[in-house]
Amino acid sequence: MQISPSVRAVLVPDDNPMHPEFTCIYLVGAPGRQALTIDSGEAIDRYRWFLKGYLAAVEREEIAIAAITHHHADHSGNLKWAKEELGAQVAIPANGRPLLKGRIPRDVQALRDGDIIDLDGGVRVQVLATPGHSVDSLCYYIEEEGVLFTGDTLLGSSTTTVWDLASYRRTLRRLLELPNLRVICPGHGRIVRDPRERLQMYIDHRDMRERQILQVLEGGGALSSWDIMLQLYPDIDPRLRRAADNNVRAHLKQLAEEGRIREYPGIPRRPPSPRAIQRAEEHARQRDLLIAKARKLETQKRREELRRQENPPTAEWKEPPRYELIGTAADAAR
């Protein structure tokens, strides 16, 4: 999908409840020139097929630079592959390096706030450090075309999770002030055609959550973040409860730092003993063995069934029934 003169989007269907609808990969660059990709999906074939198919469709063999918006695995899973298979230079957030261990090639370009990526054909991509969703979140901005790439800082079809709320709110206000902003290309979900309204909505949404949390606490007594989450989201999909709890916690952290609420430290559970860990590992190993064996038996069974369809029924008969015409051939014809 063409977004602007030098930006194309690949929207890959996604069934993760955290990423409604799509995970997006972007190809940036003047037509027929060097290309930069922004995010490249999880380390599963689906994303590689889409990326390769797309490159083939635009008649490009190579990606010059594969950049990411932050270290999370659903954005950075294919970096080594992009280097090895597509010959791309990998570009990452400078402070994301320790978080990307094992997923990046040895030599990478480290990006910092204010850096400019100059592509052939005069395409200038600004790098903005936008912490909040994660400690190393970056946004990329092509001011001439008004296109902002937000990764998970702002999503197309849902709200996002935050690592540090105070930073996140600062980031949203910074993005709202970008000159010439026309379209937001998010890491997941649909392309955002009303960027300022959406950013303002996100800011308002956070303000509203904060008010709701304070309201729940006004009921009196000390509550855990989970208690508050259950009151705020009574009908939530159970698979999203942990994410919602993290959001509530992020608000509580900010409120506590601002001295608006009091925090009673919790008591962590004692970590399991080495013996218990060993037992659990042994249990998991046994289960995996059993699963592998069951799979093998299933294949075997299917093969036997197929063989029965193809082969003569010699197992049932020593001598199968035979059939012959009664009388002469001439009688039978009459």
Ligand SMILES: [Zn+2]
């Ligand atoms: Zn993320």
